[in-house]
Amino acid sequence: MTTDIRICFVGDSFVNGTGDETALGWAGRLCASAHACNFPVTYYNLGIRRNTSKDILGRWETECSLRLPETCDGRVVFSCGVNDTVIENGAVRVPPEESCANVREILRSVTKYKVLMIGPPPVGDDSQNERIMALSQLYAAEAKILGVQYIDLFLPLASDVAYKREVLGNDGSHPRSSGYTKMANIISSSSSWWFYAP
Protein backbone atom coordinates (compact mmCIF):
# COMPACT_ATOMS: atom_id res chain seq x y z
CA MET A 1 0.00 0.00 0.00
CA THR A 2 1.49 3.31 -1.07
CA THR A 3 1.40 6.27 1.26
CA ASP A 4 2.11 8.56 -1.68
CA ILE A 5 -1.31 10.21 -1.83
CA ARG A 6 -1.68 12.97 -4.43
CA ILE A 7 -4.88 14.98 -4.70
CA CYS A 8 -6.07 17.18 -7.57
CA PHE A 9 -8.73 19.71 -6.58
CA VAL A 10 -10.50 20.58 -9.82
CA GLY A 11 -13.01 23.38 -10.04
CA ASP A 12 -13.68 27.10 -10.05
CA SER A 13 -12.56 30.22 -8.14
CA PHE A 14 -13.86 28.80 -4.86
CA VAL A 15 -11.51 25.83 -5.30
CA ASN A 16 -8.74 28.27 -6.24
CA GLY A 17 -9.34 30.18 -3.01
CA THR A 18 -9.93 33.52 -4.72
CA GLY A 19 -10.23 36.25 -2.08
CA ASP A 20 -8.39 34.30 0.61
CA GLU A 21 -5.56 36.55 1.78
CA THR A 22 -3.71 33.53 3.23
CA ALA A 23 -3.42 31.89 -0.23
CA LEU A 24 -4.65 28.57 1.15
CA GLY A 25 -8.33 28.37 0.28
CA TRP A 26 -10.31 25.41 1.62
CA ALA A 27 -8.24 22.92 -0.36
CA GLY A 28 -4.92 24.13 1.06
CA ARG A 29 -6.33 24.06 4.58
CA LEU A 30 -7.51 20.47 4.14
CA CYS A 31 -4.07 19.41 2.88
CA ALA A 32 -2.28 21.17 5.74
CA SER A 33 -4.63 19.38 8.16
CA ALA A 34 -3.90 16.05 6.47
CA HIS A 35 -0.16 16.69 6.96
CA ALA A 36 -0.81 17.40 10.63
CA CYS A 37 -2.52 13.97 10.86
CA ASN A 38 0.54 12.28 9.30
CA PHE A 39 -0.82 12.09 5.77
CA PRO A 40 1.83 14.03 3.79
CA VAL A 41 -0.38 14.45 0.73
CA THR A 42 0.76 16.17 -2.44
CA TYR A 43 -1.56 19.09 -3.13
CA TYR A 44 -2.50 20.11 -6.67
CA ASN A 45 -4.95 23.02 -6.88
CA LEU A 46 -6.66 23.12 -10.27
CA GLY A 47 -9.38 25.65 -9.55
CA ILE A 48 -9.84 28.24 -12.31
CA ARG A 49 -11.83 31.46 -12.02
CA ARG A 50 -15.01 31.64 -14.14
CA ASN A 51 -14.89 27.89 -14.89
CA THR A 52 -18.23 26.18 -15.41
CA SER A 53 -18.96 22.44 -15.36
CA LYS A 54 -18.41 22.50 -19.12
CA ASP A 55 -14.94 24.01 -18.80
CA ILE A 56 -14.02 21.41 -16.19
CA LEU A 57 -15.32 18.56 -18.32
CA GLY A 58 -13.02 19.79 -21.08
CA ARG A 59 -9.80 19.89 -19.10
CA TRP A 60 -9.90 17.76 -15.97
CA GLU A 61 -8.54 14.56 -17.46
CA THR A 62 -5.59 16.15 -19.27
CA GLU A 63 -4.50 18.14 -16.24
CA CYS A 64 -4.98 15.32 -13.73
CA SER A 65 -3.20 12.68 -15.82
CA LEU A 66 -0.08 14.90 -15.88
CA ARG A 67 -0.14 15.04 -12.07
CA LEU A 68 -1.28 11.59 -10.97
CA PRO A 69 1.08 8.83 -12.14
CA GLU A 70 -0.08 5.24 -11.81
CA THR A 71 2.44 4.59 -9.05
CA CYS A 72 0.73 6.97 -6.62
CA ASP A 73 -2.57 6.86 -4.75
CA GLY A 74 -4.22 9.42 -7.02
CA ARG A 75 -7.40 11.20 -5.96
CA VAL A 76 -9.59 13.92 -7.45
CA VAL A 77 -11.96 16.34 -5.71
CA PHE A 78 -14.40 18.16 -7.98
CA SER A 79 -16.34 21.30 -7.16
CA CYS A 80 -18.26 23.58 -9.49
CA GLY A 81 -21.70 25.06 -10.11
CA VAL A 82 -21.72 28.71 -9.06
CA ASN A 83 -20.53 29.95 -12.48
CA ASP A 84 -23.09 27.76 -14.26
CA THR A 85 -25.85 29.72 -12.50
CA VAL A 86 -24.56 33.18 -13.47
CA ILE A 87 -26.85 35.08 -15.85
CA GLU A 88 -25.15 36.47 -18.96
CA ASN A 89 -27.01 37.93 -21.93
CA GLY A 90 -30.33 37.04 -20.39
CA ALA A 91 -29.65 33.34 -19.72
CA VAL A 92 -27.71 31.23 -17.25
CA ARG A 93 -24.23 30.34 -18.51
CA VAL A 94 -25.00 26.61 -18.31
CA PRO A 95 -28.63 25.42 -17.90
CA PRO A 96 -29.21 23.02 -14.98
CA GLU A 97 -29.90 19.94 -17.11
CA GLU A 98 -26.72 20.51 -19.13
CA SER A 99 -24.77 21.25 -15.96
CA CYS A 100 -25.94 17.95 -14.47
CA ALA A 101 -25.07 16.08 -17.64
CA ASN A 102 -21.56 17.57 -17.50
CA VAL A 103 -21.10 16.48 -13.89
CA ARG A 104 -22.46 13.02 -14.72
CA GLU A 105 -19.98 12.69 -17.58
CA ILE A 106 -17.11 13.91 -15.40
CA LEU A 107 -17.90 11.52 -12.55
CA ARG A 108 -18.49 8.59 -14.92
CA SER A 109 -15.17 9.15 -16.65
CA VAL A 110 -13.14 8.96 -13.42
CA THR A 111 -12.01 5.36 -13.49
CA LYS A 112 -8.39 5.53 -12.30
CA TYR A 113 -8.73 7.71 -9.21
CA LYS A 114 -10.65 7.92 -5.94
CA VAL A 115 -13.19 10.69 -6.34
CA LEU A 116 -15.19 13.08 -4.17
CA MET A 117 -17.49 15.96 -4.98
CA ILE A 118 -17.98 19.20 -3.03
CA GLY A 119 -21.12 21.24 -3.67
CA PRO A 120 -21.17 24.92 -4.69
CA PRO A 121 -21.35 27.54 -1.89
CA PRO A 122 -23.88 30.39 -1.67
CA VAL A 123 -23.01 33.89 -2.90
CA GLY A 124 -24.28 37.33 -1.87
CA ASP A 125 -27.20 37.46 -4.31
CA ASP A 126 -30.45 35.84 -3.14
CA SER A 127 -31.92 35.02 -6.55
CA GLN A 128 -28.67 33.38 -7.69
CA ASN A 129 -28.64 31.46 -4.42
CA GLU A 130 -31.98 29.87 -5.32
CA ARG A 131 -30.42 28.57 -8.52
CA ILE A 132 -27.27 27.39 -6.70
CA MET A 133 -29.30 25.53 -4.08
CA ALA A 134 -31.38 23.78 -6.74
CA LEU A 135 -28.25 22.85 -8.71
CA SER A 136 -26.49 21.54 -5.60
CA GLN A 137 -29.44 19.22 -4.95
CA LEU A 138 -29.33 17.98 -8.55
CA TYR A 139 -25.58 17.39 -8.28
CA ALA A 140 -26.08 15.47 -5.03
CA ALA A 141 -28.62 13.22 -6.75
CA GLU A 142 -26.24 12.57 -9.67
CA ALA A 143 -23.41 11.74 -7.30
CA LYS A 144 -25.64 9.38 -5.31
CA ILE A 145 -26.67 7.45 -8.44
CA LEU A 146 -23.01 7.01 -9.35
CA GLY A 147 -21.96 6.09 -5.81
CA VAL A 148 -19.77 9.18 -5.41
CA GLN A 149 -19.63 10.87 -2.01
CA TYR A 150 -21.00 14.42 -2.05
CA ILE A 151 -20.42 17.06 0.60
CA ASP A 152 -22.91 19.93 0.61
CA LEU A 153 -21.57 23.41 1.34
CA PHE A 154 -24.69 25.35 0.45
CA LEU A 155 -27.00 24.66 3.38
CA PRO A 156 -24.53 25.15 6.24
CA LEU A 157 -23.17 28.37 4.69
CA ALA A 158 -26.55 29.79 3.60
CA SER A 159 -27.65 29.90 7.23
CA ASP A 160 -24.40 31.55 8.33
CA VAL A 161 -24.98 35.30 8.66
CA ALA A 162 -21.29 36.10 9.20
CA TYR A 163 -20.35 34.21 6.04
CA LYS A 164 -22.76 36.24 3.94
CA ARG A 165 -21.57 39.46 5.54
CA GLU A 166 -17.96 38.59 4.66
CA VAL A 167 -18.91 37.83 1.03
CA LEU A 168 -20.88 41.07 0.66
CA GLY A 169 -18.01 43.02 2.22
CA ASN A 170 -15.59 41.46 -0.25
CA ASP A 171 -16.62 41.12 -3.93
CA GLY A 172 -20.18 39.77 -3.54
CA SER A 173 -19.23 36.18 -4.40
CA HIS A 174 -16.07 35.10 -2.57
CA PRO A 175 -15.34 35.14 1.14
CA ARG A 176 -11.97 35.86 2.70
CA SER A 177 -9.97 33.61 5.01
CA SER A 178 -12.74 33.19 7.63
CA GLY A 179 -15.14 31.88 5.02
CA TYR A 180 -12.60 29.51 3.52
CA THR A 181 -11.84 28.22 7.00
CA LYS A 182 -15.54 27.49 7.44
CA MET A 183 -15.67 25.58 4.15
CA ALA A 184 -12.65 23.50 5.16
CA ASN A 185 -14.26 22.77 8.53
CA ILE A 186 -17.54 21.67 6.94
CA ILE A 187 -15.67 19.26 4.65
CA SER A 188 -13.31 17.88 7.29
CA SER A 189 -16.27 17.35 9.66
CA SER A 190 -17.94 15.10 7.11
CA SER A 191 -17.42 11.35 7.37
CA SER A 192 -17.14 11.39 3.56
CA TRP A 193 -13.83 13.23 3.78
CA TRP A 194 -10.86 10.90 3.31
CA PHE A 195 -9.02 12.11 6.40
CA TYR A 196 -12.06 12.47 8.63
CA ALA A 197 -11.04 12.16 12.27
CA PRO A 198 -14.08 12.17 14.57
Place this chain on the structure above:
Amino acid sequence: MTTDIRICFVGDSFVNGTGDETALGWAGRLCASAHACNFPVTYYNLGIRRNTSKDILGRWETECSLRLPETCDGRVVFSCGVNDTVIENGAVRVPPEESCANVREILRSVTKYKVLMIGPPPVGDDSQNERIMALSQLYAAEAKILGVQYIDLFLPLASDVAYKREVLGNDGSHPRSSGYTKMANIISSSSSWWFYAP
Protein backbone atom coordinates in the same frame (compact mmCIF):
# COMPACT_ATOMS: atom_id res chain seq x y z
CA MET B 1 -4.71 49.95 -15.42
CA THR B 2 -6.16 46.71 -14.08
CA THR B 3 -5.39 45.63 -10.55
CA ASP B 4 -6.54 42.12 -11.42
CA ILE B 5 -3.12 40.46 -11.26
CA ARG B 6 -3.10 36.70 -11.83
CA ILE B 7 0.11 34.71 -11.53
CA CYS B 8 0.85 31.20 -12.78
CA PHE B 9 3.80 29.53 -11.07
CA VAL B 10 4.95 26.85 -13.50
CA GLY B 11 7.55 24.28 -12.56
CA ASP B 12 8.43 21.18 -10.57
CA SER B 13 7.90 19.80 -7.05
CA PHE B 14 9.73 22.77 -5.52
CA VAL B 15 7.16 25.08 -7.10
CA ASN B 16 4.42 22.72 -5.92
CA GLY B 17 5.76 22.98 -2.37
CA THR B 18 6.21 19.23 -1.92
CA GLY B 19 7.21 18.49 1.67
CA ASP B 20 5.79 21.73 3.07
CA GLU B 21 3.41 20.74 5.85
CA THR B 22 1.69 24.14 5.63
CA ALA B 23 0.62 23.52 1.99
CA LEU B 24 1.89 26.96 0.95
CA GLY B 25 5.32 26.40 -0.59
CA TRP B 26 7.33 29.47 -1.59
CA ALA B 27 4.76 30.48 -4.20
CA GLY B 28 1.86 30.52 -1.72
CA ARG B 29 3.93 32.51 0.77
CA LEU B 30 4.76 35.12 -1.86
CA CYS B 31 1.08 35.48 -2.80
CA ALA B 32 0.01 35.79 0.84
CA SER B 33 2.67 38.50 1.28
CA ALA B 34 1.40 40.28 -1.84
CA HIS B 35 -2.12 40.26 -0.34
CA ALA B 36 -0.72 41.76 2.87
CA CYS B 37 0.78 44.58 0.75
CA ASN B 38 -2.62 45.26 -0.85
CA PHE B 39 -1.99 43.32 -4.03
CA PRO B 40 -4.85 40.76 -3.99
CA VAL B 41 -3.26 38.53 -6.63
CA THR B 42 -4.88 35.37 -7.94
CA TYR B 43 -2.57 32.46 -7.26
CA TYR B 44 -2.28 29.54 -9.70
CA ASN B 45 0.25 26.88 -8.67
CA LEU B 46 1.27 24.76 -11.65
CA GLY B 47 4.24 22.93 -10.18
CA ILE B 48 4.30 19.20 -10.98
CA ARG B 49 6.50 16.61 -9.31
CA ARG B 50 9.22 15.06 -11.51
CA ASN B 51 8.72 17.71 -14.22
CA THR B 52 11.78 18.59 -16.28
CA SER B 53 12.26 21.63 -18.52
CA LYS B 54 10.99 19.47 -21.38
CA ASP B 55 7.74 18.63 -19.56
CA ILE B 56 7.19 22.31 -18.79
CA LEU B 57 7.87 23.33 -22.38
CA GLY B 58 5.16 20.88 -23.42
CA ARG B 59 2.40 22.15 -21.15
CA TRP B 60 2.99 25.67 -19.89
CA GLU B 61 1.16 27.52 -22.65
CA THR B 62 -1.99 25.38 -22.61
CA GLU B 63 -2.33 25.54 -18.83
CA CYS B 64 -1.55 29.26 -18.55
CA SER B 65 -3.86 30.33 -21.36
CA LEU B 66 -6.78 28.67 -19.53
CA ARG B 67 -5.98 30.73 -16.44
CA LEU B 68 -4.87 34.12 -17.76
CA PRO B 69 -7.58 35.85 -19.81
CA GLU B 70 -6.58 38.91 -21.82
CA THR B 71 -8.56 41.17 -19.50
CA CYS B 72 -6.26 40.50 -16.53
CA ASP B 73 -2.66 41.46 -15.76
CA GLY B 74 -1.34 37.96 -16.42
CA ARG B 75 2.10 36.92 -15.18
CA VAL B 76 4.12 33.71 -15.24
CA VAL B 77 6.92 32.58 -12.94
CA PHE B 78 8.99 29.64 -14.18
CA SER B 79 11.24 27.42 -12.11
CA CYS B 80 12.82 24.10 -13.05
CA GLY B 81 16.14 22.32 -13.38
CA VAL B 82 16.60 19.93 -10.45
CA ASN B 83 14.84 17.04 -12.24
CA ASP B 84 16.85 17.66 -15.40
CA THR B 85 20.02 16.88 -13.42
CA VAL B 86 18.78 13.58 -11.96
CA ILE B 87 20.67 10.52 -13.22
CA GLU B 88 18.49 7.72 -14.56
CA ASN B 89 19.80 4.70 -16.46
CA GLY B 90 23.32 6.09 -16.42
CA ALA B 91 22.55 9.53 -17.85
CA VAL B 92 21.00 12.81 -16.71
CA ARG B 93 17.30 13.04 -17.55
CA VAL B 94 17.87 16.16 -19.67
CA PRO B 95 21.41 17.13 -20.74
CA PRO B 96 22.41 20.74 -19.91
CA GLU B 97 22.48 22.00 -23.51
CA GLU B 98 18.99 20.56 -24.13
CA SER B 99 17.75 21.90 -20.81
CA CYS B 100 18.98 25.38 -21.75
CA ALA B 101 17.40 25.14 -25.17
CA ASN B 102 14.08 24.23 -23.51
CA VAL B 103 14.28 27.22 -21.17
CA ARG B 104 15.22 29.47 -24.08
CA GLU B 105 12.21 28.26 -26.06
CA ILE B 106 9.91 28.70 -23.07
CA LEU B 107 11.09 32.24 -22.32
CA ARG B 108 11.02 33.25 -25.98
CA SER B 109 7.47 32.00 -26.41
CA VAL B 110 6.10 34.13 -23.54
CA THR B 111 4.76 37.11 -25.41
CA LYS B 112 1.47 37.85 -23.66
CA TYR B 113 2.55 37.82 -20.02
CA LYS B 114 5.06 39.41 -17.69
CA VAL B 115 7.65 36.75 -16.90
CA LEU B 116 10.18 35.92 -14.21
CA MET B 117 12.47 32.96 -13.66
CA ILE B 118 13.53 31.40 -10.36
CA GLY B 119 16.61 29.16 -10.31
CA PRO B 120 16.68 25.57 -9.03
CA PRO B 121 17.56 25.02 -5.34
CA PRO B 122 20.26 22.67 -4.04
CA VAL B 123 19.39 19.14 -2.83
CA GLY B 124 21.04 16.84 -0.30
CA ASP B 125 23.44 15.15 -2.75
CA ASP B 126 26.74 16.95 -3.39
CA SER B 127 27.46 15.58 -6.87
CA GLN B 128 23.96 16.46 -8.07
CA ASN B 129 24.45 19.91 -6.55
CA GLU B 130 27.45 20.49 -8.83
CA ARG B 131 25.20 19.82 -11.82
CA ILE B 132 22.41 22.02 -10.43
CA MET B 133 24.79 24.91 -9.79
CA ALA B 134 26.21 24.71 -13.32
CA LEU B 135 22.69 24.53 -14.81
CA SER B 136 21.50 27.49 -12.74
CA GLN B 137 24.37 29.57 -14.14
CA LEU B 138 23.48 28.54 -17.68
CA TYR B 139 19.80 29.40 -17.07
CA ALA B 140 20.82 32.80 -15.68
CA ALA B 141 22.84 33.50 -18.83
CA GLU B 142 19.90 32.50 -21.06
CA ALA B 143 17.53 34.72 -19.10
CA LYS B 144 19.96 37.64 -19.31
CA ILE B 145 20.23 37.36 -23.10
CA LEU B 146 16.43 37.42 -23.35
CA GLY B 147 16.05 40.27 -20.87
CA VAL B 148 14.18 38.12 -18.33
CA GLN B 149 14.80 38.70 -14.63
CA TYR B 150 16.35 35.67 -12.90
CA ILE B 151 16.48 35.07 -9.17
CA ASP B 152 19.10 32.57 -8.02
CA LEU B 153 18.15 30.22 -5.17
CA PHE B 154 21.16 27.93 -5.39
CA LEU B 155 23.96 30.03 -3.91
CA PRO B 156 22.13 31.43 -0.86
CA LEU B 157 20.69 28.00 0.01
CA ALA B 158 23.87 26.00 -0.70
CA SER B 159 25.67 27.92 2.02
CA ASP B 160 22.80 27.39 4.48
CA VAL B 161 23.68 24.48 6.78
CA ALA B 162 20.23 24.38 8.40
CA TYR B 163 18.57 24.17 4.98
CA LYS B 164 20.64 21.17 3.99
CA ARG B 165 19.98 19.52 7.35
CA GLU B 166 16.24 19.94 6.86
CA VAL B 167 16.39 18.44 3.34
CA LEU B 168 18.45 15.44 4.52
CA GLY B 169 16.08 14.93 7.44
CA ASN B 170 13.13 14.93 5.06
CA ASP B 171 13.40 13.06 1.72
CA GLY B 172 16.86 14.14 0.56
CA SER B 173 15.53 16.65 -2.00
CA HIS B 174 12.74 18.77 -0.53
CA PRO B 175 12.76 20.91 2.60
CA ARG B 176 9.82 21.42 4.91
CA SER B 177 8.17 24.72 5.86
CA SER B 178 11.36 26.38 7.15
CA GLY B 179 13.13 25.81 3.85
CA TYR B 180 10.20 27.05 1.80
CA THR B 181 10.04 30.15 3.99
CA LYS B 182 13.72 30.77 3.21
CA MET B 183 13.07 30.44 -0.53
CA ALA B 184 10.18 32.91 -0.33
CA ASN B 185 12.38 35.34 1.62
CA ILE B 186 15.20 35.11 -0.93
CA ILE B 187 12.77 35.89 -3.75
CA SER B 188 10.89 38.67 -1.97
CA SER B 189 14.23 40.28 -0.98
CA SER B 190 15.22 40.56 -4.63
CA SER B 191 14.53 43.80 -6.47
CA SER B 192 13.52 41.61 -9.42
CA TRP B 193 10.42 40.44 -7.52
CA TRP B 194 7.28 42.26 -8.66
CA PHE B 195 6.16 43.13 -5.14
CA TYR B 196 9.59 43.94 -3.75
CA ALA B 197 9.29 46.33 -0.83
CA PRO B 198 12.72 47.47 0.39
